Amino acid sequence: MEFGISPRAQEIRERLIEFMDAYVYPAEAVFEEQHRASPDRWVTPPIIEELKAKARAAGLWNLFLPHSERGAGLNNLDYAPLCEVMGRSEIAPEVFNCNAPDTGNMEVLERYGTEEHKRQWLEPLLDGKIRSAFAMTEPMVASSDATNIESRIERDGDDYVINGRKWWTSGAPDPRCKILIFMGKTRFDGPRHSQQSMVLVPMDTPGVTVLRPLKVFGYDDAPHGHAEVLFENVRVPVENILLGEGRGFEIAQGRLGPGRIHHCMRLIGLAERALESMCKRAQQRTAFGKTLAEHGMTRHYIAQSRMEIDQARLLTLKAAWMMDTVGNKNAKSEIAAIKVVAPNMATRVIDRAIQVHGGGGVCQDFFLAKAYAGARTLRLADGPDEVHQETIAKLELAKHALG
Numbered sequence: 001m002e003f004g005i006s007p008r009a010q011e012i013r014e015r016l017i018e019f020m021d022a023y024v025y026p027a028e029a030v031f032e033e034q035h036r037a038s039p040d041r042w043v044t045p046p047i048i049e050e051l052k053a054k055a056r057a058a059g060l061w062n063l064f065l066p067h068s069e070r071g072a073g074l075n076n077l078d079y080a081p082l083c084e085v086m087g088r089s090e091i092a093p094e095v096f097n098c099n100a101p102d103t104g105n106m107e108v109l110e111r112y113g114t115e116e117h118k119r120q121w122l123e124p125l126l127d128g129k130i131r132s133a134f135a136m137t138e139p140m141v142a143s144s145d146a147t148n149i150e151s152r153i154e155r156d157g158d159d160y161v162i163n164g165r166k167w168w169t170s171g172a173p174d175p176r177c178k179i180l181i182f183m184g185k186t187r188f189d190g191p192r193h194s195q196q197s198m199v200l201v202p203m204d205t206p207g208v209t210v211l212r213p214l215k216v217f218g219y220d221d222a223p224h225g226h227a228e229v230l231f232e233n234v235r236v237p238v239e240n241i242l243l244g245e246g247r248g249f250e251i252a253q254g255r256l257g258p259g260r261i262h263h264c265m266r267l268i269g270l271a272e273r274a275l276e277s278m279c280k281r282a283q284q285r286t287a288f289g290k291t292l293a294e295h296g297m298t299r300h301y302i303a304q305s306r307m308e309i310d311q312a313r314l315l316t317l318k319a320a321w322m323m324d325t326v327g328n329k330n331a332k333s334e335i336a337a338i339k340v341v342a343p344n345m346a347t348r349v350i351d352r353a354i355q356v357h358g359g360g361g362v363c364q365d366f367f368l369a370k371a372y373a374g375a376r377t378l379r380l381a382d383g384p385d386e387v388h389q390e391t392i393a394k395l396e397l398a399k400h401a402l403g
Helices: 007-037 046-057 076-086 102-112 115-126 248-284 296-325 329-362 368-377 385-399
Strands: 131-135 152-156 159-170 177-185 196-202 208-213 226-237
Touching (some): 007 076, 076 248, 102 131, 131 226, 159 196, 177 248, 296 329
Parallel strands (some): 131 177
């Protein structure tokens, strides 16, 4: 196993760190100030577009999309440490046009879309002109089992008619969101994994209604957000189908593998920042006659966090290496493992940092409370821990089957 990144990726990483120090971290307070002053919480503060222009001019743009001439030409292992750097700041991924769910949706369009799909939707997404959303999860069924999905995609002449209700459709409240990738059933019989299809639905199509933004532990995550969306007799041309009827589950698996790598590496970056904040705070505060850093419990927090972050990083890099060398399907166990390990690690590290920050750790004066909410949510997003653990257990049992 070789987890070293290429010289080109190392050079990009160094420039990325410099850009973060020079522009992104200082802009976090500006972003919050502009957002508070805006009469509309769902309009993105202008500082983001300013930073996007700088990042693009610096050549730090669209760093994902392995095996595509539209991307930066980096494989998953090369991209992983870049994603970690971007994960240190909530605003950073969009600055470099490497934000979810757009990266996953762009990969779907690149891998499974027609040339017309790419011209109409992929190119403006890669250009950072529009945003997108992925409509899969439903409120009335356990969507961790994608075969449960009840939304209907029914052929009617030259159109598909779509009916259903989705939620946790991240990005849908953003007025820049122009296209949805919608997963529903084109048939309700036959093999369970061949009933689902994916279709492109422009946000301005009649019958698409954003019902409400959903809050995550009280945070609405504006201006990005997560929405409950109603689809009532929504008509789209049959040409909007991706790959063909019955291929939705296949597309979902292809989309979610790289997306999980991205989530996990961003979480590792976030955990690193939390650990740094913990160490600085521990040396600044005094309790019972000595700094917090001199107390054994705090040192335990710091050491445990260092070990857990490094363990999660190595496991994630192994998964990325396997995706590059043996393919996503053969890296199934490793991808499932990191999706359990990284969010759990990040929540523990951030929780320790909150303890060291005391009351400040749970208020808006520090990034930790919101970071904890985001990390905890990722134990559910892209499949809950229990589903991934089930996958790992099945694969292990198959290795050691008796008889």
